[in-house]
Amino acid sequence: MAWRGGKYMPRTDHPINTKIALALALAAFSYGVLSVRYRWPPYPEVLKAIQALEAREVKAAETRKVMRNKSLIKSRDQKNIVKNTKTKVIDAEGVFQGATLIAIGTGAAMLVDIEGQVLHRWNLPFSKAWGYPPHVPDPNPDPMVRFIDAEVFPNGDLLVIYHADQDTPYGYGMVKMNKNSEVIWKYARNAHHDMHIAADGHVYTLVHSYQKHAYDELGHFRSPMLADAIAVLSADGQPLDEIPLTEAFLDTPYEPLLFSQITELDKKKNDYLHANSVMRLEENIADKFPLFEAGQLLVSLRNLHTIAVIDPGTRKVVWAARGMWKMQHDAQFLPNGHILLFDNQGFEVGHKKPRSRLLEIDPLTQKVMWAYTGSTLENFYTQYHGNLQRLPNGNTLSVETADGNKIIEVTEAGNPVWRFSLRTRSEFKTPNPINKATRISYDFFDAPFREQIMSSLPAKKQQETASDSLESGVTEKRL
């Protein structure tokens, strides 16, 4: 219709022929359908918008679900979790004596003795550590943010990495606090999963960023992607360097690994590598690794089922292996020249319940030098996360985070000697209540902090602990 002579009149001079217009309309609709199939423009851009909206909705829905559930929030509080844990010393002679640092609950960590008595607590919820975090524009509430990694210093300072549930990027940064949970310094990047404090005091960690540019060589890496990098910080938290991990593979003989089947898990997030651990090869053990040099960095890339060693000087991968492990975590150099890692899903067959395993391998031959797979009496499984520590007496401490909710110490023969676990998991509808555990000899702590934590023990126990310390010697947390 057209407005003519003061009234609407039927049009007789349509600008576009009706048939042509209908054909154009049908073509537009068909093009839209086909653009999804063949990824023609503008579908890739529309897809990014759809994914962003979906991610926001998922995050909002999960946040609402958690925050409306008071009992759930209560169950995530460290004190409530601790009340419902049990510690069992299975073999007092076989246990490696010391305090265990446990990241537990949300925004909290604690130090416990062998019998599970709490020696010291740190409690710094994310919102208290960061008023307005510049690196997290819309942070999840505190009941959804926890310590994923924690390292204690001799004076009781604690360095932690925050992780958020149901958010991407989920790394909420790094904070160093004193023994009274007061902030010393903060690192405002999306630090995630793991850190390593080198002998020279530098801190190595993993950081996320949303990367918009794609790679010509990697057509299947769609942007924007969650890009991983190794960040190097000074002892006081100043950023010194950042090594992007995808670039570390390009133009090396290991580039083919980027084309290997990537696990389906995080494709929607475009999280192609999913780095989850980093460790520096220290000078005192470098001679045990003929393939590597001191200063090189071992990383675990979950979604490629690969562990890799990167030279920080050339910023390139010098070695990588995709072995019998799958969805692995926490790869570490051992003083004996082997690599220890937590194999979440590589142990696949022959059992009614799924099992994880701890693997110690010779990187030169891929020989399995030691393995722990649990037993019929001691199920051992965590689908995601998980970490472990080789102790000076040959025992291994490991945490089943996602599914097991327990910490267990086993001997070289695979016999459990110590266990810390939740009493009844069903009461705690929370993911990952126990996130990280490290056994530390009392000698590691300086005298003032040691006296403080020991003062909480009964007198008799203080004496026993003091003599055990003298026998066990100093423990380096990462050897």
Add this chain to the structure above:
Amino acid sequence: MSPLQERVCGVLWWVSVCFLLLMAGIMAGHHGWVAAKAYDVVIAFSSQLLHGGDNIDVEKRVPPATMQLDPGRISPGVTLLTTLDNRVVALDAAGGELYRWQLPFQAVWPHYFPDELGKSFVHFASAHLLPDASLIGVYHDARQLQNYGMGMVKIDKQSAVLWSYKGRVHDHFDVSGDRIYALEHQSVSSEQAQKLALLSPPQLADTIVVLSAGTGKILDMIDLLDSFTATPYEHMLYSHNSGKKKFITATSVEVLPSALSMAFPQFEEGFLLVSVKSLNCIAVIDPLIGKVVWAARGAFTKQDKAIFGADGNIWVYDSQGYYAGKRNNTLPRILRVNPLTQGLAGSYVPSLPPKLFGVDKSNNSMDKGDIRQLDNGNVLIAMGAYGTVLEVTPAFDVVWKHYRDQPVFEAHRIDGMAWGEVYATH
């Protein structure tokens, strides 16, 4: 409103409508709202226009062709191929057929298949030409995804049977001196199942069978399941990725020849390199003790052939390791693995024509491929489902190409002088 303004408004109106319909089409495609059949029709039609369809007419798709891209660097000799149509053919450098062996399966075992349909799917999968002009061949049933090995024969130049072995031998085998090393499907025994809790028969676990090249009699057997147990590589068995029925399925066995033993100081002449597809691993076995002395997983997935390379690396035909960016869409590639460091020494992804056999996974030729080290340092690569044979230099320059309208399972290069003697005198 002036006529011009009306026109402009009209055009803008239609542009807006088209844009909204475009968005509607995107939403419909993204969420799967469009009726499945209508969508499939559109996709099939567009696929036909753009790619000639997914189901390929073999005869029209890849005409046989041979390209001598760099004659000066081609390894001289005669190329021996095994193809899906039950022939072993010998070709010259220009692709001309010099000779052909052909022996239908039913001629060897006439009572095995009662019907013609069964007979038509059995073909030569691998072959080896002996100096006396006799040929050893292994039959496969193309329809079977497991237990597809159908037997081994030795035939003379006229394709007459010299001996036959009815064991379920399959895939790539090797001949060293007067011994044949082949893979044979075997069922997991009850004794093995009792020892290893992870087994749940009925399951297949391959064995290496050693036969006499002269008589076809069994000389030795090496059980692959037992070869891993009680070694530092036993955990490979627990890292099982394949279907539960095919517990250990291998696809190639190769003997370390004396000429290459210096390139592999950690192994000894006579050691056996096995590609264990179901475990996604390659392993080296000491045949005297029947145990794995080295094994590795790597960037490869469902790999086919593995060989000892003249450069001291193990070359692997990686059937499904190269993720091409779409779900279930992988391309084959060649990887070079350094057995001393577990490192990758290089990779090669050839550009290939579309597959002869498309997405139909009922045909077990999908993952087949062959690699052969040639005397001049080049490597001969047969890409099974693509009907393609390439000769590449150590730097992966393609110097010779051959396309067929059939899958090519194996390709050998026979020295021209030796062939001439065989062909001329027998």
